[in-house]
Amino acid sequence: MTSQRARDRLARRLQELGIRDPRVLEVMRSTPRHLFVDEALAHRAYENTALPIGFGQTISQPYIVARMTEALLEDGVPELVLEVGTGSGYQAAVLAQLVGRVVSLERVRPLQRRAREVLSSMRLHNVSLRHTDGTQGWPEHAPYDGILLTAAPRQLPEALLLQLKVGGRLLAPVGGENETQSLVRITRTSKAFVKDELGPVSFVPLLPGEVP
Numbered sequence: 317m318t319s320q321r322a323r324d325r326l327a328r329r330l331q332e333l334g335i336r337d338p339r340v341l342e343v344m345r346s347t348p349r350h351l352f353v354d355e356a357l358a359h360r361a362y363e364n365t366a367l368p369i370g371f372g373q374t375i376s377q378p379y380i381v382a383r384m385t386e387a388l389l390e391d392g393v394p395e396l397v398l399e400v401g402t403g404s405g406y407q408a409a410v411l412a413q414l415v416g417r418v419v420s421l422e423r424v425r426p427l428q429r430r431a432r433e434v435l436s437s438m439r440l441h442n443v444s445l446r447h448t449d450g451t452q453g454w455p456e457h458a459p460y461d462g463i464l465l466t467a468a469p470r471q472l473p474e475a476l477l478l479q480l481k482v483g484g485r486l487l488a489p490v491g492g493e494n495e496t497q498s499l500v501r502i503t504r505t506s507k508a509f510v511k512d513e514l515g516p517v518s519f520v521p522l523l524p525g526e527v528p
């Protein structure tokens with residue numbers, strides 16, 4: 317079930333769940349999510365669920381990818397976005413079709429390699445991937461208009477907040493592995509970091525160090 321019908325059904329489901337931004341719905345409809353999962357799971361790629369991608373990690377649920385992307389785009393399209401947790405590369409692919417440029421960090425080398433292959437097969441050349449522990453961000457390209465974490469820290473690392481441009485937004489699941497995590501949006505103003513809570517979520521934890 318990797319057909320256009322399955323993709324259209326997913327887009328309709330996302331709309332029912334409250335995704336409104338037509339740009340986001342269109343990209344969710346057209347992105348070939350089955351390329352980002354193992355062939356054995358391709359028939360489930362257009363279900364609204366997280367799926368395993370190896371190394372104890374998951375490709376995020378489409379609704380959550382759409383929700384975070386929509387929240388990131390709400391006040392204008394960001395030019396440069398940092399993602400921490402490339403995983404399968406799916407969220408990066410969605411972003412790359414909507415923003416100027418994406419920089420994405422992944423601590424597990426084999427996942428990063430596979431993501432690179434899929435993204436280049438899709439000819440998405442505005443994504444830079446790096447194998448590193450992303451807890452400290454990627455200061456070389458900072459400041460960012462948007463930062464997205466797709467793995468949950470217990471608390472937001474200060475280094476990431478400081479890499480946000482004034483006017484920029486950070487979206488992240490925050491909370492421990494066995495606690496309820498909350499999807500948090502931080503907007504940096506000239507004077508402060510303003511926090512909104514967007515609801516409960518469930519992500520894999522942000523872990524320290526690199527896996528070769």
Ligand code: SAH
Pocket residue numbers: 373374375376400401402403404405406407408421422423424427448449450451466467520521522523524525
């Ligand atoms: N955005 C991904 C979601 C992958 S799950 C997708 O669309 O498929 C989260 C990913 O974050 C995992 O691949 C995990 O290895 C990675 N991760 C966890 N801690 C990290 C860290 N400190 N730095 C970089 N990546 C990290």
